[in-house]
Amino acid sequence: MIKDCKICGGTGKKVIKYDVCPDCEGTGYQEEFETKKHFKSASKNSKYDFDDAEIPCSKCEGTGKVPVYGLCEFCEGTGKIIACDECGVQIGKYPDDSNKKLCKNCQKSKKDEQDNKKVVYVLDEFITMEDLEEGKFYKGRISRTEKYGVFIQLNDKVRGLLRFKEVVGRKNSDFKIGDDIVVQLSELKLGKREVDFRYIPTSGYELKKFEKHYDLIPIAQIFENGLENMKDKVIKIRGEVIQAVQTPGPTVFTITDGTEVGWVAAFESAGVRANPEVDLGSVIEVVGSVGVRDGKLQIERMTIDILEGAEEKSVKDTIEIQLDKKAEAKSDIEFLVESPILEKLRPKMADVAKRIRRAMLDGRPLILRHHADTDGYSGGIALEKAILPVLNEFSMDSGAQWHYYRRSPSKAPFYELEDVTKDIIFSLEDYIRFGQKMPMVILVDNGSTNEDIPAISEIKAYNVEVVVVDHHYPGEVIDGRAEIDDYIDAHVNPYLVGGDSNLTAGALATEVARMINDDVTDLIKHLPGVAMVGDHATGDEVNQYIKLALETLTENSKTASAKEYTFEDLDTIALCMDFEAFYLKFMSGNGIVEDILAVNKEEFARHERLINILYHRAMKMVDRQMKSVIPSIKSRELSNGILLNVIDVEKYAHKFTFPAPGKTCGFAHDSIVKKHGEGTPIVTLAYGPDFSVVRATDAVSEKFSFNLNLIVSQLMEEIPEASLDGGGHECAGSLKFVEGLRSKVLDRFFEIVESMK
Numbered sequence: 001m002i003k004d005c006k007i008c009g010g011t012g013k014k015v016i017k018y019d020v021c022p023d024c025e026g027t028g029y030q031e032e033f034e035t036k037k038h039f040k041s042a043s044k045n046s047k048y049d050f051d052d053a054e055i056p057c058s059k060c061e062g063t064g065k066v067p068v069y070g071l072c073e074f075c076e077g078t079g080k081i082i083a084c085d086e087c088g089v090q091i092g093k094y095p096d097d098s099n100k101k102l103c104k105n106c107q108k109s110k111k112d113e114q115d116n117k118k119v120v121y122v123l124d125e126f127i128t129m130e131d132l133e134e135g136k137f138y139k140g141r142i143s144r145t146e147k148y149g150v151f152i153q154l155n156d157k158v159r160g161l162l163r164f165k166e167v168v169g170r171k172n173s174d175f176k177i178g179d180d181i182v183v184q185l186s187e188l189k190l191g192k193r194e195v196d197f198r199y200i201p202t203s204g205y206e207l208k209k210f211e212k213h214y215d216l217i218p219i220a221q222i223f224e225n226g227l228e229n230m231k232d233k234v235i236k237i238r239g240e241v242i243q244a245v246q247t248p249g250p251t252v253f254t255i256t257d258g259t260e261v262g263w264v265a266a267f268e269s270a271g272v273r274a275n276p277e278v279d280l281g282s283v284i285e286v287v288g289s290v291g292v293r294d295g296k297l298q299i300e301r302m303t304i305d306i307l308e309g310a311e312e313k314s315v316k317d318t319i320e321i322q323l324d325k326k327a328e329a330k331s332d333i334e335f336l337v338e339s340p341i342l343e344k345l346r347p348k349m350a351d352v353a354k355r356i357r358r359a360m361l362d363g364r365p366l367i368l369r370h371h372a373d374t375d376g377y378s379g380g381i382a383l384e385k386a387i388l389p390v391l392n393e394f395s396m397d398s399g400a401q402w403h404y405y406r407r408s409p410s411k412a413p414f415y416e417l418e419d420v421t422k423d424i425i426f427s428l429e430d431y432i433r434f435g436q437k438m439p440m441v442i443l444v445d446n447g448s449t450n451e452d453i454p455a456i457s458e459i460k461a462y463n464v465e466v467v468v469v470d471h472h473y474p475g476e477v478i479d480g481r482a483e484i485d486d487y488i489d490a491h492v493n494p495y496l497v498g499g500d501s502n503l504t505a506g507a508l509a510t511e512v513a514r515m516i517n518d519d520v521t522d523l524i525k526h527l528p529g530v531a532m533v534g535d536h537a538t539g540d541e542v543n544q545y546i547k548l549a550l551e552t553l554t555e556n557s558k559t560a561s562a563k564e565y566t567f568e569d570l571d572t573i574a575l576c577m578d579f580e581a582f583y584l585k586f587m588s589g590n591g592i593v594e595d596i597l598a599v600n601k602e603e604f605a606r607h608e609r610l611i612n613i614l615y616h617r618a619m620k621m622v623d624r625q626m627k628s629v630i631p632s633i634k635s636r637e638l639s640n641g642i643l644l645n646v647i648d649v650e651k652y653a654h655k656f657t658f659p660a661p662g663k664t665c666g667f668a669h670d671s672i673v674k675k676h677g678e679g680t681p682i683v684t685l686a687y688g689p690d691f692s693v694v695r696a697t698d699a700v701s702e703k704f705s706f707n708l709n710l711i712v713s714q715l716m717e718e719i720p721e722a723s724l725d726g727g728g729h730e731c732a733g734s735l736k737f738v739e740g741l742r743s744k745v746l747d748r749f750f751e752i753v754e755s756m757k
Helices: 104-115 219-225 309-326 340-361 374-394 417-434 450-460 505-516 518-524 527-534 540-559 567-584 592-596 601-632 661-676 698-704 708-718 739-755
Strands: 002-004 013-020 065-071 080-083 090-093 119-123 137-145 149-153 159-167 180-189 194-199 206-210 234-246 251-256 261-266 283-293 296-306 366-371 405-410 440-444 465-469 490-492 634-637 643-648 682-687 691-696 725-728 732-736
Touching: 159 180, 219 234, 219 261, 219 296, 234 261, 234 296, 234 309, 251 283, 261 283, 283 309, 309 340, 340 366, 340 374, 340 440, 340 465, 340 490, 340 505, 366 374, 366 417, 374 405, 374 440, 374 505, 374 518, 374 527, 374 567, 374 592, 405 417, 417 450, 450 465, 450 725, 465 505, 505 518, 505 527, 527 540, 527 567, 540 567, 540 601, 567 592, 567 601, 592 601, 601 643, 601 661, 643 661, 643 739, 661 682, 661 691, 682 698, 682 739, 691 739, 708 725, 708 732, 708 739
Parallel strands: 119 137, 119 206, 159 194, 261 296, 366 405, 366 440, 440 465, 465 490, 643 682
Antiparallel strands: 002 080, 013 065, 080 090, 137 149, 137 180, 149 159, 180 194, 234 251, 234 283, 251 261, 283 296, 634 643, 682 691, 691 732, 725 732
């Protein structure tokens, strides 16, 4: 303890000598003065007759000397010392020895007292009978009384008998159920699983926690040692909770430590949430016994402790390093074709692939949204075939492909508000009902344009990661970034590196899928060719992909028709996919889509049968539509040489059936191109009450720099009252406007096209 210095009295100073008082010069008195002069005026009769007097000096108090102070050497000027807490003797200097509490004599006395004190052990929940020792004292609780003695519970696993004949100093009636008691273990009978106690009055004892310590192991080590070999063994693990589910029985936590994933089952009572303090994202330490359920690791909880501070950070850092390593994509794969644009996109594609793998490792569900056409379905199926095997490998859930993955087509070529509303609602319901994390959203063949911004902004409010694989024109690109990049987490689009829409989303998604899981290459390598034919793409990469698709399908057909596939066969597959997509609407089409796109190699004969059926049905409906549409086409050659064709699909086409207005315009446009040739600049526009669909030949783009997206932007500026939006590719897309201004919008569109040079 801290005390005042006995030498300086706590001042830190001491007198080293005395000097002559400077005020009285050693006399000890002030100068003489007449006392009478110090009274105010008064009558003579009221004055006393005072003699002259001497007054003592106030500075030296009459001694004539004043002290001179120096630093107290004993306390070194602090005024304090450190004294023994027990006897008060000085044991050190302040503040250097502030941590000292007792002098040597008192320390020895305390040690002697401690050595003579009995140690009483309190068992933790892991101690078993085998860990006890005869002769030691233990603290327990009386759980049952009988005529011959009482049963003492030391913990949930250890119980013993205290016979009354082994009791000293207490009556039998003194023992009550629920009372705490200190007993000595007299005999341990492991063979009979029996423990006998004796009671001796004990006081002045020291309580000590008797704990069993387990070495921390990574979850992966359990699998390496073998689940059956590890069964029923008690282990300790640490990890982050990635899902918490309340079953009709126990609460099941899914945790990862970065090396592997495991279940932890905690049971309080049937259907009651155990460890309510543990939630998604909690970092926990679990001690439990290894079990197996449905062939998966399930640890039966003994204890769960939430880690905080430095321990929590250490676990999270370790998980981050491990998961980041496992999430690495195969970024160095050789692309299916030679393409400088693909090489420039490689880092962006690898980023998307890694993010998708990381989402699966994090236990986040995946929502894959793609455009409902051949290109979109091809890209979506390619990614799906790569994702599902990895998801099943990473996830503990045997139904992971149904619980952690969902693919949905979008009718619009952008992520619209109707779609995002469904995705948010379903995700929140899964979070509330099943304890799932919020998902990652993967957008394929949409997601790049400013039309996608409202929906993406809405789902980003829930901290949802969004990645995009698209080939639509994203608007102005500056330093490899478009406007949409401010709203999404990763973006693959050929326009970002100087490419164009001919490198379609189906091709891009296929290459990304191979980076996620290159084992699926043989299943999906023909999909880019089908996608590009369906999207009427042209270019060197397109020709390479088409060649690869024809070779693959020809090889696969050896188990069926054994025919040699041609470009027309790819066009037929694309038409059948678009035909089926019209009726699938918002359904994923699991199974039938794979058959149409020839992904099921073992069922290639079924693919050919299905294509034959769908193609004849689709062409029958197309022919019916064209019989009324083609005669109604109004064609005229503009002053600049562009052949403009206009169709009123509201009046001259069937509604709510295949082909839809967009496909109807495409078929009509193809018939005109077939008549005049690919080298002719042709623009075809089909319109309804509040929309129009545009198709144009590459010749219009090459000779007149035709870009539908730029025309839409110009119309939006010039006619803001029309509430215009739309766009798409340079030579294919749509416009939407208010019905009352249709004529104004279309007339201005025709003027812009005619003014091109």
